[in-house]
Every structure is written in structure tokens, then in C-alpha cells.
Amino acid sequence: MVLRLDSVGKRYSEDVWGVEDIDLELEAGIHGLLGPNGAGKSTLMRILTTVSKPTTGTVYWNGTDITESPTVVRNVLGYLPQDFGVYPDLTAREFLEYIAALRGLNRETATARIDELLALTDLQHVQDRALRTFSGGMRQRVGIAQALVNDPELLVVDEPTVGLDPETRVRVRNLLSSVAKDRVVLLSTHIVPDIEATSNNVALLADGELLTHTDPESLVEATAGNVYEYLAQREHLDEIRRQYQVSSTVQQANGVRVRVVATERPAPDAESVTPTLEDAYLDHIGHRGFE
């Protein structure tokens, strides 16, 4: 199975593009979609899920144009939008039954899947409670369950771990990894460690353009030699932030230990360190996220 994007673009007004000229090929596995706010991630996901039509280009699912034949992908799609709603008067189980019906599952299969997903997302004990009484984290878990209810071949999840506690976040990551073996999973998130922990490939998006689509190791390798750590004076921190991409800071008794992405050694005592995916992300995105 393969999802291929050929010069896909979405224009919102005369000179405002959500995404522009995206070429991408996604095969089985988890593909992380990273980018700053407004990069076009959600726009791209809406196109891939047929919620929105591209202004230019074509999206193919196993060779079929999904704009012309959306049913081809809708049959096998699981989708968790970033900002999704639920029917507040339905219970968790009833809501999943509703989505299962929309996704074309027969009653027996739906019942079995829903039982399992309620267990997987730890919602069994609240399955008969109206969704209006759910906390944000519980609601998010319902969202994850509904995305998996039809055992999708193409799973598109937008910020799936938002609102989850750290333990549940890890478990959701594991869940996504376990279901991704023989299907295409597109995972959009701002949480780089989630991508680091799960994704076989990473697509970097900024200002509606695809910067790169590669495996995390290659991305990190490209940043090798550009990441430094050193101890700086607190009063110099603002200046350092202006000059470099600061990946992290750790307060110490004698100053601040800063980790920066820089093309040249930022200070005489700065030592080169092994980059992480977060460093690589900052290196590629640069200051785009703040423009």
C-alpha cells in the first residue's frame, strides 16, 4: 500500500497557500509530520482524508486518484482530526458504534473492535457514561479509539497525544507503533519525542512547503557537528537566543548550560555533542517558526 502526493497544493485566497507543490510518497510505516504552527500540516491531512480537495495536484492511494474516487481511501481510512468533536449525549461505546457504522463495519465486527479498543484506551469503566462528562484526556482517548475502529490501512492522526498525561502518551505511542506494521500511518505532532519514538520517516513542513522527507537517522546525521553545549552567563542568554537556535537550557549554580544549533562553534569552550531529532528539526526549520 502506498499513498502518493503529486504536486499537491491548497490555495485559500489569491496569494495565501495552505500547502504548495507537495510531492511525497508514503509506504507502510509511521511517517511523522513535523512543522511549526501554520506550516500546513492540518491542511495536508484534510486533503489526504478527503475532507478538503486540493487546489492543484493529485493524491493517489494505491494508484487511484482519491479526489476522483474518494471512496477508495474512505473505505480504509482512520482519521483523528486535531480539533474534533463528539456527540455529548452519547456514551463512549455509542459514539464508537456510530463511527463504526459510518466506516461500514457490520455489527459483530464493530462490537468486537469496540470492546478491544475500549480496553486498549482504558475506557472500559466509563464506556456507558455520556461523553459530556469526559475530561479532555478521556475525550482524546475516545478520538484515538474511533480512528482505529475500522482497522484502517491508512491512519491519519493529528496531534493524538495532546492532553494526555506522560504515561498515557507513551502508551498511545506504543499503540500506534504496534498497529503500524502493515499500514500507512501519518502522525502530525509538535512533540518531537513522539516522532523520535515511533516514526520510520519524517516529513518536515514549513510555510506550506515540504522541506524534506527522510528517515530520522538521516535527518539527525545532517545536523551532526552543528550542535554544541556550553556554560553561559545568564545575562548573555538573550543575545545567544538572537544569534542561535537554542535547543535547551539548564539552570546551574554558576550560569546556564545551553544547547545550541550553530554552523560554527558559538564559544571557545563549547563542545560538539550528538544531535537529537529535536536539534535536527530546529536546524532545518531555522527561524521560520517565529516569522
Add this chain to the structure above:
Amino acid sequence: MVRRGLSLAVHVASADFRQRVRSRRLLVVLAAVAYFGYQFNVGALELLYMETVNGETLNYRGEPTSAYVGLTTGVTGATILLFVGYYVLTGSLERDRSTGVDQLVASTPVENWSYLLGKWLSHLGIVSVILVTLGSGALIDHLVHGVGTTNPLWIFGAVFFVGFPLGCFVAGVTVLFQSIDRLAGTLGNVVYVFGAMTLLSVFLAIAHDRGAETTTLWIRLGDTVGLFAAGEMTFDALLAVAPEYSGPAVANYGTGADGAETVTYYWGGGVWPGWFYVNRLGLVLLGVGLVVVATVPYDRVSSGRNTTQTPVLGRFGRFLPSFFGGRTTVEPDSHVGQNTSLTPVTDRTSDGFGELFVQELRLLLRGHPWWWYVGGAAIAVVGLSGSASPRAVASIAAIWPLFLWSTMGYRATTHRITPFIVSSKQPYGQLLAEWAAGVLVTTIFFGVALWPTVAETGFNGFLVLAGGVLFVPAFAQLSGLVSRTRRLFELGYLVVWYVGPLNGVAVLDFAGATGETAGTVTPLLFGTVGVVALLGAVAYRSLQV
């Protein structure tokens, strides 16, 4: 402190007003208002004095001077605000609830009265936009068709003097109703339209019985839309051309009787009656008073949507097993993603219409207050027993499910389910399943009311039932889909229901309440409208997918 509160209210009003004027929905409202004003200005709809002399109807209308155009447009504006204003203005608090803005506001030092006053002021901004639209249309109309000098002061002055105070009052009612959970939805819409129609009907009846000049001051003080004031100001001008005039001393809306002679009189302006100043000031103060009252029920912390109150059926459903010692809820020890394998799905090809229908029916019936179910059951019992007047049963059966119908089409939008639907394999199936669920409910309610008609008139009675069943759910669904609110359907439906089934105007009696539509073209027309609406809903869905 008051000064700071007022300042905050202005900020609330400013943000709310800016949000609303940037909505395309307001453009639709203004277009509708402008169209209505145009119809009025070109004489398709007029304020007419009418009398019958020797069996012949005579209509009297003023020449289109600036003063006359201003006065009648003002009365028209007030009438529009009385009937439609509530529905146009009412989304403000609801939007804050659905977007979570109310939670942000609740965490700020803004006092409730400041917040509600701000909303009221924002409403007045919208009222002003509506009146400016109407006044501008009247101004242009006078420039093109008018008599004498075009006087913007008379035109806009009259439009605002008559219309704006009523807008203040309607805005106050809106703020109050939106602050009371029970009245924030369909029930409030029903109560309002009943109240507005009753208010105007009563005053028109009084006017026709007694005439403006003989009514007491107290009754004139209740003149919401300015009909009594208009009558008092123009009546002498009418008598100048028709000294023997014997009709009501208050003009009324009409299109003029077919073949009736129309006589024009000249009215170039005059002094507003003293009592009318008191009347208008009273409406403004009432509006402010309602905002003050609204601060009592308004709950900034917990809005109705987030209530954890369980619907009565749900509570009953949980009560039974616990009473009989059935299922108990045990805190499980399972965790997300642990120790559970997933059944592979190999068949995703189920058409699923039956399942979808069940789901949509559940959504339609779920979540209403307990008294709605009790009322529904009572209608069924009374209707099936045949113990009450069929007209009364049909009228009530045609209004009771309004709470259900009005959620059709708009439910998925308001709960942000649309992305799930349009990305599913059954975007059209969902639409048809929702419609079919609406048809079933409508058939049950109309069926219990109309079975005597069907039994009596056979196929013609069946057509009456079918016309209503085809019309209502499709109209509701299309209105909800397109407007993304339930108010468009509720307003349109309530007006048709009020005139047709309730007041017995057979041509609008889609529910067969009058018993006069069997064998006529009326059921066929409503059925056709229903089919067209259903096709419209399918076409709209095709744009979504």
C-alpha cells in the same frame, strides 16, 4: 468600579460586534432585510388603511414623501426586529459557549453584568446595522420614486426612532433567554415567537376594534412597532382626502385587496405624539432591565452545554439494573495499550444503512428533557384514543417534535462531527439515515393525529400524512445544513405552523389540522417542497464531500 465595568462592557461589545459583522451570515440577513424593505418600498407590501364601502374595498396609502417613507420604513424595521431580531441576535452567548470563550471570560475579573451588558451593546450594534441597511434602501427608493425633497433626517430619524428602542428591548430578551439554560435553545425560540405574535396580534385587534385615537394611553404605551403612533400621525391626512372614512384608525400591512381602489393621501411629516417618546424610552429601559435580570440566572462557570446532569432516560436506564442488583461498575486495572490484541477487520463493505439509521434515530431521540418524552407519550395516547379534537391533536403533534427536528442537519456541525462524516464511506448514507429517522418520528407524531383523517378519507388522507412527513424533516435538515444553526428552521417552521395548523389557514396547513386539505393540492405542494429540500440537502452534501 462602575466606570471600569462599563469600559469592560464596551470591550466585550466591540469584540463581539467585530466577530459578527465579519460573518457571512450577517450578509445573508442584511440581504433578506434589504429585499423585504425593497418589497415594501415598491409597494408589493404596504401599510394601508382599509375600509369597505357598499361592498367595495378601498385602500388608502400615503404619497411617498420623505416623512411617509421614513415613518413606514421605521414601522417595518420594528416589525422585522420584533419577529426576526431575536433569531438574528441570539447566537452570541451560544457562540462563546461553543468556542470556549466563555471559559476564558469566566477566569477574568469581568463581572457578569459587564459581560452581559457588552453582549447587549453588541446586539444594538447589529440592530443599528439592520436599520441602516433598511434606511439606506428607503433613502435610495425615495430618490428614485419619491415625492418632494429627499430628507435623510426624516428617513433615518424615523427608522431609528421607531426601530432602535424595540431593538433594545429584543436585545434584552435575547440576553435574558440566553442566560437561562432552559430557554437558551428551542424552547426559548418557541416562547419568543409565541410572545411576539401574541403581542402584535393583541394590539392589532385592539387597534381595529377601537382605533388609535380612542385607545387608552396605557394600551398605546404598549405599541411596540409604532402602528398606533403612525396612525395617530397620519390619520388627519387621510381624513383630508376621505372625510367619510369609517375603517380602523390604524394602518395595517397588506398587499391591497385584488381589484380594490387605492386612494393616496399626502402626509409631509408631523410631530411625534408625546406618549410615543415615553413608549420608546420605556422599551430602552426595559432592555437594560432585562440585562440586569439576566445576571441572576446567568452562570459564567457552568454553561448548560457542559452540565453533567444526565438525561432522565439515561438515569432511568442506570437505575433499573442497580435496583435489581444487576451490573455494577468496577474500577478496572487495565491501561492504555496494554495486553489487548485487536481483531483484524477484513470486511468494511457493509452498506450499514440500517445500522446508520438506528444510530441517527438514537441521536434524534437522545438528550431531551424528561417532560418532552412525557408530552410525546401523552400526545400518542390522546391521539390514538381519538378522545380529543383532531385539530388540537394535529396542531400539538406538529409542534412537539420541533425539539427533534431542529437538531437535524445542524447537529453534526455544532458538535464538529462533519470531518468524520465526510471522510467516511457513507457521507450520503448518513444524510439519508438522518432524514429517514426524521421521517419515522414525523410519521409517528402525524400518524397518531391524522389516523382519523386517513380512515375517513382514504387515499386523500394518506396524501395529507405523506405531504407532512415529506415536508418537515427535509425542510429541517436542509435548513440546519445550510444555515449551520437550528434557528432558521425554527423561525420558518414556527411561522408556517402558527399560520397554518394553529390558525387554520388551510393553504399553509401541512399537518392536516384543519381537516380541509384532504383532496386539495396543499399536501402535494408540501410534499414536493419536501422532496426538493431533500435533493437540496444531497446537493449541499456533495459540496461538502
